[in-house]
Amino acid sequence: MFVIEKKGEHHLDISLSGRLGKEQMERGLDELKSKSEGVQHGTMLYDIVEFKMPEPRAILAEFIRMPAMLGLIRRFDRAAVLADQSWLQKISELEGMLIPGLEIKAFARADRAAAETWLKR
Numbered sequence: 001m002f003v004i005e006k007k008g009e010h011h012l013d014i015s016l017s018g019r020l021g022k023e024q025m026e027r028g029l030d031e032l033k034s035k036s037e038g039v040q041h042g043t044m045l046y047d048i049v050e051f052k053m054p055e056p057r058a059i060l061a062e063f064i065r066m067p068a069m070l071g072l073i074r075r076f077d078r079a080a081v082l083a084d085q086s087w088l089q090k091i092s093e094l095e096g097m098l099i100p101g102l103e104i105k106a107f108a109r110a111d112r113a114a115a116e117t118w119l120k121r
Contacts, residue, residue: 002028006035010042017049022057029065036072039120041120044079047109048088072101080115081106 003015007040012035016108036042042083054062062069081092081104089106096104 001009002031004028004031004035005081010039012036012042012044013040013047014044015047015049016051020054020058022055022061025054025058026065029062029069033068033072036075042076044076044083045112045115045119046079046083046092047112048083048085049080049109051083051085051088070080072077073099076102078119080100080106082109082112082115083107084109 001015001017001018005013007013007022012032014032079092079096079102081089083089083106089108092106093103096102105115105118108117
């Protein structure tokens with residue numbers, strides 16, 4: 001499952017769960033692109049539930065859209081990642097160090113309120 005909800009003018013809630021297939025990845029990335037139109041200095045809250053590696057064709061679909069996704073990321077200043085697996089939290093924060101202008105902080109899923117507060121500061 002790959003669900004994107006626009007909440008307010010400059011915030012997206014993104015929920016990922018299970019193993020994504022090619023079609024789900026394509027639809028999700030297209031929706032992410034359309035729902036981020038017009039966002040400036042935005043925030044994102046990623047909720048990762050029961051993570052499973054995407055299918056190989058889904059990963060390829062993401063790589064194909066990578067140039068557009070990198071441009072889209074520039075619309076956002078902060079992203080909070082909710083994940084119960086510590087390795088996902090660490091990788092998320094490492095990714096934030098590699099993307100100029102985007103600060104990423106990871107939280108346990110039970111700490112959603114803390115993540116939302118961090119995004120608002």
